[in-house]
Amino acid sequence: MPTYNKLIRDKIPEIIDSTGSSFNTRTLNEKEYIQELKKKLNEEVEEYQEAKTSPEALEELADILELLHALSKVHGSSIDTVEKVRCEKAQEKGAFEKRIFLENVED
Numbered sequence: 001m002p003t004y005n006k007l008i009r010d011k012i013p014e015i016i017d018s019t020g021s022s023f024n025t026r027t028l029n030e031k032e033y034i035q036e037l038k039k040k041l042n043e044e045v046e047e048y049q050e051a052k053t054s055p056e057a058l059e060e061l062a063d064i065l066e067l068l069h070a071l072s073k074v075h076g077s078s079i080d081t082v083e084k085v086r087c088e089k090a091q092e093k094g095a096f097e098k099r100i101f102l103e104n105v106e107d
Helices: 012-017 029-050 054-074 079-093
Strands: none
Touching: 012 079, 029 054
């Protein structure tokens, strides 16, 4: 039996069960949950960076967005609040649309 030891989506146990396979899961405490969400975010960002096609990239971006929803909740907020903060920062400092690459600053 392969060992995974990783956070999975909520319906994965049902999907595994439907195949007739046996498995073991447990519910994480709050501290473990946050730690595993962060690990999963890093994993999904890495998968996004390795994506070869736009459809693959969009699939990984969707996973990242799902994790951002979960992370905003564990921090007592919502994705709407994260979006509001994003908009405020874009208003104050701009976004990344102009492709500006800072090479150096002289004092």
